[in-house]
Amino acid sequence: MANSKGRYGDFGGQYIPETLMNEIHKLEDAYEHYSKDPEFIAELDRLNREYAGRPSLLYYAEKMTKDLGGAKIYFKREDLNHTGSHKINNVLGQCLLAKKMGKTRIIAETGAGQHGVAAATAAALMGLECEIFMGKEDTVRQALNVYRMELLGAKVNPVTTGTMTLKDAVNEAMRDWTSRVDDTLYVLGSVMGPHPFPMIVRDFQSVISKEAREQILEKEGRLPTAVMACVGGGSNAMGMFYNFINDKDVRLIGCEAAGRGVDTGETAATIATGTLGVxxxxxxxxxxxxxxQIAPVYSISAGLDYPGIGPEHAYLHEIGRAEYVPVTDEEAVNAFEYIAKTEGIICAIESAHAVAHLMKIAPAMSKDDIIICCLSGRGDKDVAAIARYRGIDLHE
Amino acid sequence: MSNRIAKAFENKKAFVGFLTAGDPAFDASYDNIMALINAGADLVEIGIPFSDPIAEGPVIQGADVRALKGGMTTDRAFELAAKVRSQTDIPLVFMTYLNPVFKYGYDRFFGKCAEIGVDGLICPDMPFEEKQEADGIARSHGVSIISMIAPTSEERIKAIAENAEGFLYIVSSLGVTGVRSEIKTDLSAIMESVKKYSKVPAAIGFGISSPEQAKKMSALADGVIVGSALVRLVEKFGENAAPEIGKLAKALADAAHGA
Structure with a gap:
């Protein structure tokens, strides 16, 4: 849907330092070429199937469906992928692209650590040097993931500037990239940043909705009433939405992190509280x-703790094709516990934001309605933080 | 407006100094800028601090943090520039990121620049391709958007240089702003290409801190830009940096002018 200059309506563009412009054009050209190259496509497909474990399951949540008493509920189980989240879909594609471009090193930002772990994994697999930038605050919140990345051979750089969270990690990764454009590809983790990143990440993540659409047609013989996913930068949501965008009757619902509430100032809900900017x-x-001045944002979820949203989401919001709703920490934690007890699934606190909204809307829908909710990741990484939220002094 | 910029480069190599507005406080940054001017700076870049300066190294990032903490805003930066303008005729340009300008409103921002006497704007995250949305409005107010050329620009130099206004900012090295002991880029080759296409003067910045470097770089171009080395003095001397800034600026200006 992006036009030639990487615009989605007025959103998008390439607002980056001159030092990076030629490199970003090279990336556009390389992607244009390899995304149509049968060999590249076959190689990525093989990695997706044999390494990442795709296709991911479309699971019918029978107990939740009965308990909530409305729409039929399916989960797209991205939490079952290798490395435990949807992030692997994107990094396999981008690291393969980096190899084809002759790069020997990748860098990446990470919030919760999911993208960092995925990037370090793909780099290890493909023999690329890997450095991860992670806000110092997040290295503390997600200490296990830091060690995981190091086990995979990556160097983790704690970022001590600004709010010491995801946006600062992006700043630092961009700074690093301007100093080493020759041998390095910045493997961006979400559908954000300058063109062509929002397009590349969306394309690699669109495998989620490509599979989900086929799977639901096979299981139910019809399209769902709604598909939903959590939104920070928005990569799993864009992956979940993409192949349903042209199915006008399918509702697309993105669930933002409201933190302590959209009126409290301690929130990361960009659609609810943000304004147009560059x-x-x-x-x-x-x-x-x-x-x-970019605001410090807050969410219990390090992966949704970002002050912006990808340009294609901003566009889908503007034209009214997708709906975006805020979900608070409290609602997400309740959903995290509910899905664990009801379905035996410990999902990521990010994904729990989508589950929370699902719990609000499903009961009001009819038994003929179908909802597919993306479980973007697994929740092992969040267990200690949830315990602390509940007042239990548990540390990893 | 751009007459002032052109004049700064007339008959000599120009010394361009950078300081962040409101670092560490409004009055001290005014004193620092005046010290810079009195020491012989030919053009001053006033940084409007931004929360997330992605093209800056640690030194200027620190200045942004101090200035924002001290309550500096776009409106206060205009006040500071107006106060400086009342004392000098040398060209003043703002250096900031696109979001503060976009959010202020292009017409309102450039209108205010014209009213106060700010001659140009440098925006490291507004490359040539994205300049159009602001360029026409800036021109209509007689304000120049200063373009940058990097060591990686290569075939892009032609289009950027042909359309340049005010002066061209030649980025000496890869990476972010900050003091460097050595500059390895083949700047004479870049300057040769720039001169072929550009009608405006070109100054080299990023990594220049000593009078020796200033002299060497001035010899290659029409001027030199020094930022982090000056800001480092604010970091070190706080509210009392003006005399130190004056001393370093004089040495840098003399070195540039003598080249």
Whole structure:
């Protein structure tokens, strides 16, 4: 849906330092070439099947369906992928692209650590040097993932600037990239940043909806009423939405992290509280003050703790094709516990934001309705944080 | 407006100094800028601090943090520039990221620049391809958007240089701003290409800190830009940096002018 200059309506673009412009054009050309190259496509397909474990299951949640008493509920189980989240879909594609471009090193930002772990995994597999930038705050929140990345051979750089979270990790990765454009590809983790990243990441993640669409047609013989996913930068949501965008009757629902509530100032809900701006290479919606200073954002979920949203989401919101709703920490934690007890699935706290909204809307729908909710990742990494949220002094 | 910029480069190599508005506080940053001007700076870049300066190294990032903590805003930066303008005729340009300008409103921002006497804007995250949305509005107010050329620009130099206004900012090295002991880029080759297409002067910045480097770089171009080395003095001397800034600026200006 992006036009030639990487625009989704007025959103998107390439607002980056001159030092990176030629490199980003090279990336556009390389992607244009390899995304149509049968050999590249076959290689990625093989990695997806034999390494990442695709296709991921479309699971009918019978107990939740009965308990909530409305729509029929399916989960797209991205949590069952290798490395435990949807992030592997994107990194396999981008690291393969890096190899084809002759790069020897990749860098990546990470919030919760899911993208960092996935990037370190793909780099190990493909023999690429790997450095991860992670906000110091997040290295503490997600200490196990830091060690995991190091086990995989990556160097983890704790970022001590700004709010020491995801946006600062992106800043630092961009700074690093400007100093080493020759041998390095910045493997961006979400559908954000300058063109062509929002398009590349969306394409690699669109395997989620490609499979889900086929799977639901096979199981139910019809399309779902709604598909839903959590949204930070928005990669699993864009992956979940993409192949349903042209199915006008399918509702697309993105669930943002409201933190302590959209009116509290301690929130990361960009669609609910953000305004138009230009940051991290793209024109999109951002949480910011009247002078355009990017706001510190807050969510219990390190993966959704980002002050912006990908440009294609901003566009889908503007044209009214997708709906975006805020979900608080409390609602997400309740959903995290509910799905664990009801379905025996410990999902990521990020994914639990989508589950929480699902629990709100499913009971009001009819038994003929079908919802597919993306479980973007597994929740092992969140167990200690949830325990602490509940007042239990548990540390990893 | 751009007359002032052109004049700064007339008959000599120009010394361009950078300081962040409001670092560490409004009055001290005014004193620092005046020290820079009195020491012989030919053009001053005033940084409007931004929360996430992705093209800056640790030194200027630190200045942004101090300035924002001290309450600096776009409006206060305009006040500071107006106060400086009341004392000098040398060209003043703002250096900031696109979001503060976009959010202020292009017409309102450039209108205010024109009213106060700010001659140009440098925006490291507004490359040539994305310049159009602001360029026409800036021109209509007589304000120049200063373009940058990097060591990686290669075949892009032609289009950027042909359309350049005010002056061209030649980025000496890969990476972010900051003091460097050595600059390895083949700047004479880049300058040769720039001169072929550009009608405006070109100044080299990023990594220049000593009078020796300033002299060497001035010899290659029409001027030099020094930022982090000056800001480091604010980091070190706080509210009392003005005399130190004056001393370093004089040495840098003399080195540039003598080249």
């Amino acid at each position: 940051f991290h290479g793209m024109k999109s919606l951002f949480c910011q003050n009247e002078y355009g």
